[in-house]
Amino acid sequence: MIARRDLLVAGAVGGAALVLPAPNEAVALPNETTVVPGARSVGNFQVSTLDPTTIPKYVTDLVIPPVMPKARHSERHGIDTYVIGVRQFSQQVLPPALPSTTVWGYGSLGDSSTFNYPSFTIEAKTDRPVRVTWVNDLVDSQGRFLPHLLAVDPTLHWANPPGGTSGRDSRPTFTSTPGPYTGPVPIVTHLHGGHSTEESDGYTEAWYLPRANNIPAGFATVGSFYDEFREKFADGHGLKWDPGTATFQYANDQRASTLWFHDHTLGLTRLNVYAGPAGFYLLRGGDGDLPKGALPGPAPAFGDRPGTRYHEIPLAIQDRSFNSDGSLFYPTSREFFDGFAGPYIPTTDVPPIWNPEFFANTMVVNGRTWPKHEVEPRRYRLRFLNGCNARFLILKIADSPTVRPARSAVPFWQIGNEGGFLPAPVRLERLLLANAERADVIVDFTGIPEGTELYLINEGSDEPFGRGEPGVAFPVADPATTGQVMKFVVGPLASKDTSVPPDRLRLPRIRPLGSSSVTRRLSLNEANSTNPLVPPGTPVQNLLGTVDSAGNPVLLEWDDPVTENPRLNATETWELYNFTVDAHPIHIHEVAFEVVNRQPFTGSPTPPESWERGFKDTVIAYPGEITRVKARFDHPGRFVWHCHIVEHEDNEMMRPLQIGGRRTEGH
Numbered sequence: 001m002i003a004r005r006d007l008l009v010a011g012a013v014g015g016a017a018l019v020l021p022a023p024n025e026a027v028a029l030p031n032e033t034t035v036v037p038g039a040r041s042v043g044n045f046q047v048s049t050l051d052p053t054t055i056p057k058y059v060t061d062l063v064i065p066p067v068m069p070k071a072r073h074s075e076r077h078g079i080d081t082y083v084i085g086v087r088q089f090s091q092q093v094l095p096p097a098l099p100s101t102t103v104w105g106y107g108s109l110g111d112s113s114t115f116n117y118p119s120f121t122i123e124a125k126t127d128r129p130v131r132v133t134w135v136n137d138l139v140d141s142q143g144r145f146l147p148h149l150l151a152v153d154p155t156l157h158w159a160n161p162p163g164g165t166s167g168r169d170s171r172p173t174f175t176s177t178p179g180p181y182t183g184p185v186p187i188v189t190h191l192h193g194g195h196s197t198e199e200s201d202g203y204t205e206a207w208y209l210p211r212a213n214n215i216p217a218g219f220a221t222v223g224s225f226y227d228e229f230r231e232k233f234a235d236g237h238g239l240k241w242d243p244g245t246a247t248f249q250y251a252n253d254q255r256a257s258t259l260w261f262h263d264h265t266l267g268l269t270r271l272n273v274y275a276g277p278a279g280f281y282l283l284r285g286g287d288g289d290l291p292k293g294a295l296p297g298p299a300p301a302f303g304d305r306p307g308t309r310y311h312e313i314p315l316a317i318q319d320r321s322f323n324s325d326g327s328l329f330y331p332t333s334r335e336f337f338d339g340f341a342g343p344y345i346p347t348t349d350v351p352p353i354w355n356p357e358f359f360a361n362t363m364v365v366n367g368r369t370w371p372k373h374e375v376e377p378r379r380y381r382l383r384f385l386n387g388c389n390a391r392f393l394i395l396k397i398a399d400s401p402t403v404r405p406a407r408s409a410v411p412f413w414q415i416g417n418e419g420g421f422l423p424a425p426v427r428l429e430r431l432l433l434a435n436a437e438r439a440d441v442i443v444d445f446t447g448i449p450e451g452t453e454l455y456l457i458n459e460g461s462d463e464p465f466g467r468g469e470p471g472v473a474f475p476v477a478d479p480a481t482t483g484q485v486m487k488f489v490v491g492p493l494a495s496k497d498t499s500v501p502p503d504r505l506r507l508p509r510i511r512p513l514g515s516s517s518v519t520r521r522l523s524l525n526e527a528n529s530t531n532p533l534v535p536p537g538t539p540v541q542n543l544l545g546t547v548d549s550a551g552n553p554v555l556l557e558w559d560d561p562v563t564e565n566p567r568l569n570a571t572e573t574w575e576l577y578n579f580t581v582d583a584h585p586i587h588i589h590e591v592a593f594e595v596v597n598r599q600p601f602t603g604s605p606t607p608p609e610s611w612e613r614g615f616k617d618t619v620i621a622y623p624g625e626i627t628r629v630k631a632r633f634d635h636p637g638r639f640v641w642h643c644h645i646v647e648h649e650d651n652e653m654m655r656p657l658q659i660g661g662r663r664t665e666g667h
């Protein structure tokens with residue numbers, strides 16, 4: 001297959017090149033890396049994974065995650081209360097003829113049957129708070145900590161529990177190349193899309209280890225911000241977090257929308273999320289929602305009888321690879337990415353294990369590879385989530401699983417995105433979904449004959465996404481494997497469809513943000529190694545930063561002083577200058593933002609896409625463009641903004657966001 005970056009080069013020769021920024025002067029970083037816009041090798045060192053073409057497709061029924069049970073006595077004080085742990089367990093992710101997979105997942109601590117990958121769904125109501133005690137239960141039956149399922153690279157700027165309280169949340173130094181970290185695993189859960197206060201946001205340095213009986217002496221058991229946020233939560237809510245837990249409260253004072261929760265630990269998010277802990281959080285009600293019955297339903301509810309038919313279904317799409325024994329495969333060496341076999345840190349600046357991106361070779365929906373689902377000839381509400389680590393999805397419903405370009409057999413009517421409903425439904429033949437983006441859509445199977453088979457297919461790329469038309473600007477995902485997602489089989493109609501046809505739906509009113517008082521110029525960058533022992537063009541980090549007065553990027557690492565420091569209640573415009581060759585999904589915590597426009601570095605602005613109107617929390621920043629978003633920062637405190645390609649996020653493509661007064665301690 002032609003590498004996308006080779007295509008870019010070929011495109012340049014043909015005169016159809018993507019507009020890239022004028023080459024800037026190389027920017028020196030403290031660790032002697034420089035920014036070199038341009039190609040890098042995409043050679044693949046071969047390892048044997050379970051051959052995805054040998055995994056039978058469409059033999060397993062889709063799992064629709066049930067509702068997460070509340071804790072007992074949860075009705076007190078008008079707050080819905082949950083106690084949710086992360087545990088390790090075995091699940092049949094692959095079809096039954098193949099081995100089961102050891103995964104991690106969330107579940108209600110009182111009922112082991114609720115532990116699932118992905119999590120059971122939290123159902124929340126607007127303006128009714130939800131309080132969750134998140135428990136790190138990654139221990140064995142003897143109470144000893146469980147090591148990570150995947151290879152942890154200890155050379156990144158990461159949680160680093162072995163560093164103790166003085167060395168936690170840092171980039172440790174080594175005298176020889178270390179192997180993977182095999183100690184107790186820190187976790188911290190972020191509600192993605194939540195209008196959260198700082199102590200409940202799941203700050204990346206507010207992680208905590210399990211309360212295991214064999215934590216090695218000298219280890220930090222919590223991250224740098226844990227104690228402060230624990231105090232703040234106790235002051236505000238009268239509850240002190242127990243060791244191995246953190247309790248967060250979500251006010252739900254925001255528009256009805258599709259949120260999700262997942263791990264957010266510094267330098268570990270790619271691995272913790274890949275292992276399984278993620279779930280939907282569906283917020284309903286209020287004047288940002290539609291009256292009951294307007295949209296297809298029901299969704300799962302507590303106490304449903306077995307066999308209940310659901311017409312509202314959340315779909316978490318994730319790519320995963322497996323070893324032949326059924327265990328999850330994730331690269332254990334940098335060599336997997338580009339064949340670079342060392343020397344690594346500390347001889348050079350190349351991390352020994354971290355891969356700049358990982359594209360897996362199977363597609364998993366709600367925790368099953370290539371599932372099937374019988375639908376009625378009626379309307380469905382499908383809430384899509386791209387839960388992949390690095391893969392952008394371009395989804396279509398087609399009548400053939402393998403023909404490319406695929407013909408759209410049934411359109412999507414997109415009605416919502418991350419921030420709730422759009423101003424009006426949008427008819428689309430395909431859905432472009434970057435990592436962490438959500439699309440709330442209606443799919444109308446009405447009138448389709450019983451027995452018809454339809455396929456949710458993916459015409460995204462098997463490589464980092466840039467932009468453009470599938471099959472023209474880039475090769476589409478392998479039609480035999482990652483180009484297929486799931487199958488719908490049309491069955492008989494079981495009951496009359498009383499939902500409103502999407503072209504006649506009137507969606508709730510949007511209250512736009514006012515004008516902004518501050519404009520920030522921010523940069524997205526990729527840094528290559530400049531070590532003479534390393535081939536030119538070898539990426540070692542992705543970084544956010546600012547833009548100087550000459551228009552050049554100023555690259556900043558996680559630990560550099562805070563630069564994004566909006567005043568409390570300020571409305572700001574953020575201009576995201578993407579100096580890399582790839583698109584990056586940028587997520588800002590605490591806020592729901594408006595996408596203002598996009599503008600090539602040399603060119604005029606274009607308005608947001610029809611499906612980007614309303615409010616979003618994650619936006620695609622295309623290469624060689626300025627992507628403008630506008631947000632009101634209305635909770636004081638410490639948050640983050642970052643790339644949601646989680647391999648990037650884990651290696652410096654994340655920056656602190658300090659709303660209101662500056663902290664004196666920390667950075």
Ligand SMILES: [Cu+2]
Pocket residue numbers: 542583584585643644645648649653
């Ligand atoms: Cu990125």
